[in-house]
Structures are given as structure tokens and as C-alpha cells.
Amino acid sequence: MSFPDPIAVFRTEAAELLEQVEAGLLDLNVNLGDKDQIDAVFRGLHTLKGSGAMFGFEALAAFTHHCETAFDRVRKGEVPATQALVTAVLGAKDHMRALVETPAGDHEATSEALLATLRNAVEGSGSGSGATSSAASGPAQILYKIHFGLPQNSMANGTNPLPLLDELRDLGECRIVADRSAIPSLDVLFPTDLHISWDVELLTTQPRSAIDDVFIFVMDDMELEITTVEAPAPVAAAPVKSAPAGAAVEAAPAPAVTQQQAVAPAAAPAPAVPTEAKQNKASENVRVPAEKLDELMDRVGELVIAQSRLSQLAGGSGDLQLRAVSEDVERLSGELRDTMMVLRMVPVAHLFSRFRRLVHDLAHETGKTIELVTEGESTEVDKSVIERLADPLVHLVRNSCDHGLETPEERIAAGKPAAGRIFLSARQQAGEVIITIKDDGRGINKERVRAKAESSGLIAANASLSEQELYQLIFQPGFSTASQVTNLSGRGVGMDVVKRTIDALRGTINVASHTGTGSEISLAIPLTLAIIDGLLVRVGAGRYVLPLSAVEECLELSIEDDMRSRGRSFISLRDSLVPFIRLRDLFRTGTKPDPFQKVVVISTGSERVGLVVDQIIGDHQTVIKAMSKLHHDVATFSGATILGDGDVALILDVGHLVAEGQQQEAHLRAAG
């Protein structure tokens, strides 16, 4: 196995750190005095700077250094945390991302502009104390790269290497990586012998002799290399010159960080461990590229198909031993599939967290006060579903912020609290995850939706529409009721994209709204896109799969019942009429119906419809294969699967069929 590319590892780590920083900043924005968040932001910036320097992202390290310094001062109570500072560092954070992604790009102008904003934010907080000493006047910081190894018997002779590391830390900011490569195997390891050597990056204003002093007792016998690297903050000089009064950001001298040491990244180029036993939790995880997981999923899919072929063969033969093996394989592949599913599940917390930033920015742009309340972050959804949900959710949250929520004045006038709230929640329900975006704004203006739909020819004037149908119109392309187009939304693009994406995920959208109290949009998405439990049925000569999660019950449809219904296509199911669709007719099989047809009742939440099939074959583990682009607009089917005997079965789109059934019902009702 090869080592992963350290730069790629750093990028992943940096992205996580930046997210942490952002989360901390946003929390801080809510509660400016939150000491934990101040520390968290500082730590994030500190680690980012340290790792950045280590992996050659010099510009990033230099830039981050200023933000870190600013937060160090906040941490030490020298300057207060302010909204301006949080906003400035949020902006800087985005720039750091750019520095991580394109370190070679030309970022100087942006860096300087952001640092100027940062300086103003720190200055603006009214602290003049730090401005007296500037980085330019203090002793210059030097970055030392130190490599040292102690004599093998030094521990036996009473030299403890840890105090030496502590002494180095006392000199300045340290990044310490232990090199364990020389540790022999256990059978020849003598416990008091020392085999570890260390690489230390020390950023300090102290002279070289101070480092020598650390090693004074072991100097003669040890292995010690000290090299000096250039001062790591070359950018500092320019802003200081152009804005002498604004030097406060640079003012704090090298923060002697002692309590939280730079922990080596989980996969440094050499097998390295943090010098202290502070193994963080993350190191117990294995990072796997997403496409490898997809590949594994494909293999599991193929295995499931092969297994169902085996089951069929074994079932058809009288060989008991073969059957036993086949049953074992079936059980194992089922378990494997379940494990695979769990591997692909990720909590929506990650998805939700990005909305905090979005809402923060939106509040800023619209001048509204908006609070984001999230719920059910631990709900887990298939990775690929999460990825595809991101864009639609952004549109919906934007819409709520922009159209849904009123301005603070309007809200106060309406007797509501000035701060608008957006609720983002996720929960699991059967085989689906329900994601709800709710606001306590003005609600959807039904008259305006209708007027707009009529004027743009989407519906006929005076057409009778249910509330739900009316709301669904907002997902039509080109539909926008906003009287003013803002920077954020109102261009009429977006909602139709939402609809299309959710359709592609085999999900449904439900809209509820109350004038004056807010609106609620729920997205119901299948938990996974890859494998489902299906019910295999036969219609004519063809076989089809229904998602088992949508199946409510199966009934027999006697010829008499069928005759009696006379095309009215309703069955009475425990005192309620359920419309049914004859799939034989729908698919125009041209075959004669079986004498005892079956009705499979499927539902999406509250709506039900019966599907008349010729035979119910049974459960089927269905590996979903997408249909080709050619069949993209076939609405009745959502995909296809390969059966045990190699035949293809189409997967019925439940949402579409239920809608069809309801339409049929409405039609018949209207006809009397």
C-alpha cells in the first residue's frame, strides 16, 4: 500500500479545519462572549497555519498567522470579539480556502484588502494597548527546523526527552513530529532504550543559543541539526508600512502556545505520532475516497444479482446441500448489503452546517435578522443523496430568507418577534428521510401564485385547483412571485431546479403554508439510491419491481369485483374507496388477465392507489440501475434491475403512479 499524497491529506484536513473555524465563528456571532468558541477558532487557525507551513503553503501560513494573532488577542482578553471581527475573519476564511486550493494563484491584493479589514475590525474595537509595539519594532521571528535524536541510553541515564520538548515549547510556537521509524520490533526492544527522534519546527524570537541551552547536557553525545528557515510572515511588512497605525494585528509577539500543542496531522509524510498521547478520535477512522465506496457498492450490487441467480438455480434443483449453501450466501450477501449501506450513510449535520453560513450572509444582505434552528442533524442519509440535496436546499433556504421572512419592521408591525426563524430539520420515516424547511414568515400568497400562474398561462383562468396543486405551481420553470428581483432569489430560476433534482432522487415535495404565520416545505427522499427491497410482480409477460417500503397490502381482485367496477376502477378498502390502475391496460400488454388478479396497494404518505397485477412473485433485493438518457422522460419507471435469470425488470415509480391514480379519481369525481 502506498502512502496517500500528503498534500491531498493536508487539503482535506484544511477543509475540515476551515469548516470548524467557520462553525466557531458563526456560534461566536450569536454569543460574542463564548470563550470555548474563541478558543476553538484560535485552535483551528493555529493548526491550519502550522500544517500549512509544514506542507509548503507559505502564503496560507503567512495570511492565517494574522487572523490567528487577532484571535490570540481576543483569547487573551486584549481585544473584545466583535461582529466586525467575526465578519472580517469569515471573509478571511474564504480566502484561506482559495489559498489552500490554488496556492500558486495571485492572491496578494485580496490578502492585503482582507488584512486591512481585519486590522480595522481589531482597531475598531477600541484597543490601543497593542498598537504601541509593532511587529516591525519587535525582534524578528525565526523559524528553526530542528532534528534531534538522543543517545540510546539517555533514558537509563536519567534524561527524560519530554522536558526537553517542553523547554522548546517555552521558546516559542512549536510543531513537533516524532520519528518512530527506528523503533525495533518488540522481541529485540529493550524497554529503557530510546529509539525515537524528533523533528521540530520552532517559531521564535529567541537566538539560536537558547536552543543549544535546551540540549546542554546531552549536546556532546546527541544527534542535533538546526537549520534556519526564512521568517514566516513576509506579508506583515507591507501593511505595516502602508498603515502604521493599523499594526495592531501584528502587534502581539509570538504567542507562546504551550497548552495545546501542534498535533501532527493524521497522515504526515513519515509515519509519525503526536509527541503527546493526545491521540484524537479522528485517527481511529480510515479515510476512503468516495469513488472507492461507490466501486464497492457496485460490486455488492453485482454480488446480490449473482446471489439471486444462485438462489433461483438452487430453488429449482433438488440438491439439499446446494440449497443450504445458497441460503447461506443469500444471508451473507444481505448482511453485506446492509453493512455497505451503513458505510455510505453520513449524518446530515455536515449538510446543515453550511446553511448557518448561508443564513448569516443572507441576513447580512437582506438586512433581516434571521435565526437558523436545526434539528435532527444526526439523521443519516446515503452519501450520494446528501450531495445531491445540497443545491435544492440552498434554493429553498434562500427562498425562505428572501421571500418568506419579512423585514424586522414588518414583523414587529405584525406582532411577531423582530428576528425571523428558519427551521431546518431532518428525520427518518420508514425508508425515507424527511427534510423540512420551515419559516415563520408571511407564508405563500395564494392569490399572487394564482394570478401569476394565470398571467403566465400555466393554468386557465378560474381553474379549480387544490391548495397543494396551487403550491406545486411554484416549482414550474420561470415562476416567481417576487415583485422585486434581489441578488438572492426572485429570478424564477431555482424552484424548478429543486423540483427536478428531488424528482431525480425519487423524492416528493410537500408544501404547506399559512398566511401570516409561515410556510413549510418538506422533502421526502428515499434513504438510498442504490439497493432497495422490492416486491416483484408480473403483469402480462413482463416482470416489474415495486419498492417494498411503499407497499401497504396485497389483495385479490376477483373477476366479479373487476366486472362490477366497470371501469370505475375503485375498490372498497375498509370503508374507503381506493382508486386502482390496471397495469395491464397501462402497459398495453394485450394479454388476457389471469383469473385471479391481485391488487397491490401502494401509498405515499396519505395518498393511496391500487395497482392491478397478474401475479405477485415475492420479495426481491433490487439493485437499482439507472435508465439510459433515452428513457429520461419515461415517468412511470424510476429505474431497472437485473433479475436472477438475467432478465431485466423495470422499477415502478410509486410517486408518479399514485399521482396518476389520484388524478383518475378526481376526474371520475368531476364526471360524477
Added chain:
Amino acid sequence: MTASILTVDDSASIRLTTRVALSNAGYQITEAVDGLDGIAKLNAGQFDLVVTDLNMPNMDGLTMIRELRKLPAHMGVPVIFLTTESDNDLKQQAKAAGATGWLTKPFDPESLVKIVKKVLGR
């Protein structure tokens, strides 16, 4: 927990100086008058650090360090020896015998405390 230190010196005045300096710094002090006494005290207790002179009657410092390193219970105990500027040869011998660090005589109490802190760590 207070660190416990054994000081080994045949000179009473040096023993007193070290005792005062290290007690004031918060350490627990046990005294021995020569190498033999030092080994006996070591065997009777548990120490975090030994500060010893080199030139002593009965058993000199070098021998005591060598003996001490042979005792499994005291194998990794840091040993600081007191030496004079001129005696570089002796310093090398003491290091070879297994000493951890040294302090050049004459010394002031502060530098002794500093060295002890350095070797004991935080």
C-alpha cells in the same frame, strides 16, 4: 506531589546551601554524606533526583553513579553532579558513568534550582 531529592556531599556547608535552596523551591530533601551513605539512602527510599559531589571519601561520586545505575529500582533516576570548571576530564567520566547533568562550582542557589527544574521537567 513534591519531588523528592537526595543530595550527596561530604561538605556540610554545601549540603546546607543545597538544602536551603531546594527546600525553598518546594522539594523534599534527604541528605547523604558520601557515596556509600548515598547508596544506602537510595535503597531505603524512592527519589526523583540525585544531586551529588564527585570527590568524596569512602565512595566517590563516579562510583556511586555507576553503582546506582546497576540498581534496577533507580535505573532511570536523573543524577546531577557538581564539578569545577577546570575538570573537563572528570565531567566526561561522570557522563560516561551515567550522570544526567551537571552544575559547575561555585554555583548560586538559583542556578541549582534552574538545573533541577530542567532535569525534572514540569
